[in-house]
Amino acid sequence: MYQKLFENWRAFQKVIKEDVMQSEEYGGSFDEMRQKIKEAGDSVWIFFDTETTGLNPLTGDRIIEIGCLEMVDRRLTGNKLHHYINPQRDIDAGAIAVHGLTVEFLSDKPVFADVAHEIIEFLKDAEVIIHNAPFDVGFLDAEFARLKKGTVNDHVHKVTDTLKNAREMFPGKRNSLDALCERFEISNEHRTLHGALLDAQLLAEVYLAMTRGQNDLSIDISLEDSSGAGGKRKPLPTKLTIQLASIEEQEEHVRYMEGLAKAAKKPPVWSN
DSSP states (O other), X not given: OHHXXXXXXXXXXXXXXXXXSOOOTTOSOHHXXXXXXXXXXXXXXXXXXXEESSSOGGGTOOEEEEEEEEEETTEEEEEEEEEEOOOSSOOOHHHHHHHOOOHHHHTTSOOHHHHHHHHHHHHTTSEEEETTHHHHHHHHHHHHHHTTOOOHHHHSSEEEEHHHHHHHHSTTSXXXXXXXXXXXTOOOTTOSSOOHHHHHHHHHHHHHHHHHHHHHSSOOOOHHHHBOGGGOBOOOOSSOOOXXXXXXXXXXXXXXXXXXXXXXXXXXXXXX
């Protein structure tokens, strides 16, 4: 049974990249696509990331890069929003070490006020998915406040924090975006520095991996077995017999778990 589950999970991982592809179902301009999506009753996911001058918007740090990718029905639509932004202030050396963006590079880029409307329109009524959402939302709220444009929650349907979700799924583990890429075997070898659009792409792949198993690792009950006359579904049995594993099955299970521990090259959590 365990082997089958792992084989299924590997198969699901192979098709994750098939989900991260441009969909041609909603052709046309951005406004036309959003209208078609709305008419179809589909929800919009926006994968969102920023780079900043420092760590604290309350002390004047600013957004210097923003990257967004749109996804509908678990497929990227091809719509994206990416801007480098002139912060009109210095950038902390520690921040430059993370993203590599300098004052000189950003000197001829638009200021946030010039792109704020475009950002709001792109995020409008969508579920915005962010890794460590309080950080990015805090910066975006501060930028909106300077322009008297409300808060992020005034414009979007909801905000989903994948860091919070990952901590619930993998308590006690490292749950940075890099750690999740490694856990789900998503390649980020091309990522030497952080970049908002690249990180949004990685986050999209990670989120599909995090949520796919909820839909696909399920028990397949055929209609023939679960439906009665007239196509009505029979109620599931409430009195179930517990069948204990045989000695041979228990020994096979032990051997399989030992093999997993050996492959992991570290003490398994179930031995603690």
